[in-house]
Amino acid sequence: MQPVPITARITLPPSAQRGEVVTVRVLVRHPMERAVDAPGLTPVPRKILHTLRVTYSGEEVFRMALSPGIAANPYLEFTTIATDTGDLVFTWEEDGGTIYRREARLVVT
Amino acid sequence: MTTLSRRAVLAVPLAAAAVPGSAAEDFAAATSAILAGRIPAEEGITLEIPPLSENGNSVDLSVRVNSPMTAENHITAIHILAEKNPIPLVATFSLTPRAGRAEVATRIRLATSQTIVAIAETSQGAVHRAAREVIVVLGACVETG
Numbered sequence: 001m002q003p004v005p006i007t008a009r010i011t012l013p014p015s016a017q018r019g020e021v022v023t024v025r026v027l028v029r030h031p032m033e034r035a036v037d038a039p040g041l042t043p044v045p046r047k048i049l050h051t052l053r054v055t056y057s058g059e060e061v062f063r064m065a066l067s068p069g070i071a072a073n074p075y076l077e078f079t080t081i082a083t084d085t086g087d088l089v090f091t092w093e094e095d096g097g098t099i100y101r102r103e104a105r106l107v108v109t
Numbered sequence: 110m111t112t113l114s115r116r117a118v119l120a121v122p123l124a125a126a127a128v129p130g131s132a133a134e135d136f137a138a139a140t141s142a143i144l145a146g147r148i149p150a151e152e153g154i155t156l157e158i159p160p161l162s163e164n165g166n167s168v169d170l171s172v173r174v175n176s177p178m179t180a181e182n183h184i185t186a187i188h189i190l191a192e193k194n195p196i197p198l199v200a201t202f203s204l205t206p207r208a209g210r211a212e213v214a215t216r217i218r219l220a221t222s223q224t225i226v227a228i229a230e231t232s233q234g235a236v237h238r239a240a241r242e243v244i245v246v247l248g249a250c251v252e253t254g
Contacts, residue, residue, distance in 0.1 A: 021209035034218075036250070061207045069191060069199035069218050071167040077214035081207050 003091060003101035006030070010090065010104040016082035018108050024054075024062075026076045026090060028100075034068030049074060049100070051093040056106070057086030082108045132220075136190060136197040143188050143228050149238035156227040156239040162219065165249035171214035174229040174237060178204075184211035186230045193223035195250065218249035 007029040035046035054062040085108045092100040153175040162168045176184045183206045189199040202213045222244045229237045
């Protein structure tokens, strides 16, 4: 399936030195619908982002498995070692098979 | 007007607790699936979460594990478990030595006041565990039943 763009705010330092540990912050817009089944509510099928993969210059550096226990508009913070100037590619998989993709460039000096 | 007998009222929480596949059972199953018979070390891992949350819909949480993060000795996974959530395994982070530090943060939903557990697995097969009690004033679940 063709990756679809998604509204996300990815925060990286403007530039990093080689070998520096940089903190990556990601906030993505998504309701994380979790199929609440309670009287008086119209049942909505579960629709969450269940997996996030992050590759850096083509190599996977981080992965997260999300559950309905993750707040709407999932926020995430993790670290990675700056190696070379390259793209961090974020791909989210949603229930139903849709794949969302965003990129962010890390500049290494 | 009907009045409930004292015995009937007392039996309610017991009946609720005895439902198979309850949160407590799921939590125990999820924990033992991660530990796989290993005994976790209650050290080397820091779980930060506010002790009191007004709203369970979004609770900040961060986990830091002491690890050199080298190819031989690094953290491979960090799991977040919430004892009384309908789905106790909230998130699993998979790390590589390229993370540099074993540090993650996210925001989670909490159904009610409960214990939050973080379990970290190292590449050498060791496990670290940290637990924190949290009070949630308004839970994330709709409790109308």
